[in-house]
Amino acid sequence: MTSTNGRAPRARDVAAAAGVSTATVSRTFNAPDKVAPEARERVLEAARRLGWLPHAAGGALARGRTAIAGFVIPTFDNEVFAVQVGAMQAAFAERDITLLIGCSNYDSDRAATQVEAMLARGVEALAVVGEAQRPGLFDFLDARGVPFVVTYGCRPESPYRRVGFDNRAAYRDITRYLLDLGHRNFGLIFQPEENNDRVAERLAGVREELAERGLSVRPRHARIGRWGVRWGRESLRAILDADGPRPTAIICGNDHLAIGASLEARAMGVEVPGDLSITGFDDVSLAAELDPPLSTTRVDNARIGRTAAGMLLALLDGEAVPDRIEVPPVFIPRGTTARPR
Amino acid sequence: MTSTNGRAPRARDVAAAAGVSTATVSRTFNAPDKVAPEARERVLEAARRLGWLPHAAGGALARGRTAIAGFVIPTFDNEVFAVQVGAMQAAFAERDITLLIGCSNYDSDRAATQVEAMLARGVEALAVVGEAQRPGLFDFLDARGVPFVVTYGCRPESPYRRVGFDNRAAYRDITRYLLDLGHRNFGLIFQPEENNDRVAERLAGVREELAERGLSVRPRHARIGRWGVRWGRESLRAILDADGPRPTAIICGNDHLAIGASLEARAMGVEVPGDLSITGFDDVSLAAELDPPLSTTRVDNARIGRTAAGMLLALLDGEAVPDRIEVPPVFIPRGTTARPR
């Protein structure tokens, strides 16, 4: 089939097969109108027959462009980032840009290592989840002239270009909603705070909103620790088993925690939302299907991914780009929130 | 800070700053023992100060090695593949190999396009989920001498190197388990079959096992269509609302479908597992936490990802590698399966 057995064919192989020079081969693909139709045909035919694919490394060097972008996420194993990645990759693919994905496992040193690896690969633009990165990381990118965007977190005061939403405001909204329902006694179930600016912002949002009404969360009712459904279960049990008055509302750091809390409440014979209101965050696909369906906040992560890609593409094109694009989250009251008894 | 304002520094910048040639710069990083300690220090210092990262494209060309591997998955938005990707990336990272991830959206043409893009990027090894790929794709890889592995699906008769498990056998096991409990009347709720060899194999497994006992699934009790919790709900309702005898056991193509079916059963007042047994597949993190906890089959996807990477690394090292590595799934009976009434 191919005459370049066992190794990838080069442009010179195609050129030889088509009886032209490598320049004509290159032009056939990069400036077809500058090639005579017959020659073009021969080249295309030869390229197809040999299965030639122009080696990107050569092209990158010659053009001074790699057509690679990067995205550093905390973990693959979270619907939120998976959706952002998918949308971003699709958006970049339309411009024939390859997206390199790096995973930090919520470790800012690993994130920095990933960024370095990506820079070595010649990424022309970079997206990063959250701004809680190693000090100097963004300066380094600036110094190298690599445009970047922070996704998901979108603090109003952030000095970086960003797309996402204000986590603090989102959690103030949730808290206010519960306050307006009449709740005064709150519990918190959250994922770890380390290397996660979003979580810190969310907690701050709740506490600020409560403080404005002279309220606060009792330490034993604030469970900030692990990720996942099980931590939600364990935490709810610990909160309800604690001495003193029980909270009437539990604000969770994400849907998985809230689902855990909801399941545990049922297991403990605590009625949701009658005895206890619970809120999640993210509107995971399962949230609406549960019984009772979870009150939560929807974030359009596909839009965040697409928008981030769009901003980076615009920056690469030298266009003006706003410092901040908000993708507003929407609180969706469903079956796990109600007035306290 | 850096003296190469706005652009990435080159080896020659470092060489100039350290008062050596680029050869010494290169050696400092690739063969440090061949460089005098003082010179080495000067180079390291200059590199650090300038923030030099060797541009991978140049190195790839010079070395004839890109240190890039690829993994084509159907979708990001599935815990199963997310975990495989994470583990594979971690395994490759230990050898300083960058993993390029491509997403086909269950479209074999897109998968082929992704593979081409990866080959153009110079991937040295490739993993692909499932063997249901465009005809000739694997031959193309063979012709170019790019080693590849099929993950997840692992048919005994498959002609390709693979790591995963036998989907057909796994579903025969599930079916046999239910038959042994006394079930004779089955329903099926499955994700789409197109471009998904695993699903086809799973369905075949159920049907074979039933056929051996002279049983089959009534067409109206076989719902093969969409993905996700909602399809599970809709399908269960349709099955239970159909005329004629109701199934006593529902075999689902994955956990999400089973969770949907389980939720709908409860909503319809059908007792699980008393009136109806339900099985899932994958042992998603939520499965064990539900009420009742889902009977399902656990697959060690992290191991699949690690093993696939290991096989590819071994192949790159020219070592002998088995054609097939089985990562056996484990059926976990929990609360959604019981004897029929």
Add this chain to the structure above:
DNA sequence: TTGTACGCGTTATCAT
């Protein structure tokens, strides 16, 4: 329209 020749950034060979 086409081919020659150079350069992209790095590594590796070969002198020194």
Add this chain to the structure above:
DNA sequence: ATGATAACGCGTACAA
């Protein structure tokens, strides 16, 4: 131990 220099594969001025 070190430096000049020639690849690597491609794109693109420039010349023809």
